[in-house]
Amino acid sequence: MTVDAKPVAELPDPRDYGLAVVGEEELPAELTSLVAEVRSLVDAVAHTRAGDEELSAARASVAEAAARLRGGPRHEIGTMVRHIRDGGRVEYGTLTNLVAGPTNAAAPPLRLDTAPEGGLRAQVRLNGTYQGPPGLVHGGWLAALLDQALGAAAGAEGMPGLTAHLDVDYRRPTPLNTPLEITSRVTGTERRKVFVAAEIRHGGEVTAEGTAVMVRIDLPGEEGA
Numbered sequence: 001m002t003v004d005a006k007p008v009a010e011l012p013d014p015r016d017y018g019l020a021v022v023g024e025e026e027l028p029a030e031l032t033s034l035v036a037e038v039r040s041l042v043d044a045v046a047h048t049r050a051g052d053e054e055l056s057a058a059r060a061s062v063a064e065a066a067a068r069l070r071g072g073p074r075h076e077i078g079t080m081v082r083h084i085r086d087g088g089r090v091e092y093g094t095l096t097n098l099v100a101g102p103t104n105a106a107a108p109p110l111r112l113d114t115a116p117e118g119g120l121r122a123q124v125r126l127n128g129t130y131q132g133p134p135g136l137v138h139g140g141w142l143a144a145l146l147d148q149a150l151g152a153a154a155g156a157e158g159m160p161g162l163t164a165h166l167d168v169d170y171r172r173p174t175p176l177n178t179p180l181e182i183t184s185r186v187t188g189t190e191r192r193k194v195f196v197a198a199e200i201r202h203g204g205e206v207t208a209e210g211t212a213v214m215v216r217i218d219l220p221g222e223e224g225a
């Protein structure tokens, strides 16, 4: 279904919306490796069986690290990050996006690239901190992954927007600690609505799939278009 399609030829520049932008390549390697270390820390804390002495020493180290970082210069909330993806495609996302933000240690993170068959594709492996039922990925988290892949598919076609409606079907249990494939694409447009579809697969089988209506953000100067 493609009615009144209005894809934006050029990606909107978040600076036109008054948002700060940082290039992914400008993030210090020390910061990205710190984020990776914290991801590993969260997993280690979640599953540790250490004794009181070890736990107390670890708590003191973590508190000291947090104190070092808390007072320093910070990116403001809403700062966007510019990624250069395969083939030179430019993508903007929020720096601390819960699913894909490169400085968010709570994000896996998800990196979506252009798929040869069209749309976007990513591989992700979720550790035990994404657990819902025993040994399985939390359903709310699967919905978050799908939402991100759906929004990014619209964004990749120059139609960034907000999710107005999200439908998720859980087809099979999704295991932890194993490669998952995520795919997404635009299936149609109607005025400001962008229809998108996405799947999560394990071993080639769909474990969860979703569709959404994204409502395209008005570009400055085209309100009501």
Ligand SMILES: CCCCCCCC/C=C\CCCCCCCC(=O)SCCNC(=O)CCNC(=O)[C@H](O)C(C)(C)COP(=O)(O)OP(=O)(O)OC[C@H]1O[C@@H](n2cnc3c(N)ncnc32)[C@H](O)[C@@H]1OP(=O)(O)O
Residues within 6 Å of the ligand: 012, 013, 014, 017, 019, 092, 093, 147, 148, 149, 150, 151, 152, 154, 155, 156, 160, 161, 162, 163, 164, 165, 190, 191, 192, 193, 213, 215, 217
């Ligand atoms: C800022 C600059 C950025 C620049 C570059 C960015 C690049 C980024 C690219 C890519 C990465 C993105 C990855 C993100 C992924 C995660 C996404 C999220 O988590 S989004 C957070 C959760 N969602 C919300 O918080 C929305 C809350 N809702 C709203 O704000 C409004 O309801 C909104 C904007 C969705 C619509 O409000 P209205 O006033 O603008 O528009 P109306 O006139 O109501 O609707 C427009 C059309 O949409 C339909 N519509 C509205 N709500 C619907 C619904 N729930 N279901 C179905 N259709 C709906 C309406 O019926 C209308 O359709 P008709 O043209 O008349 O046919």
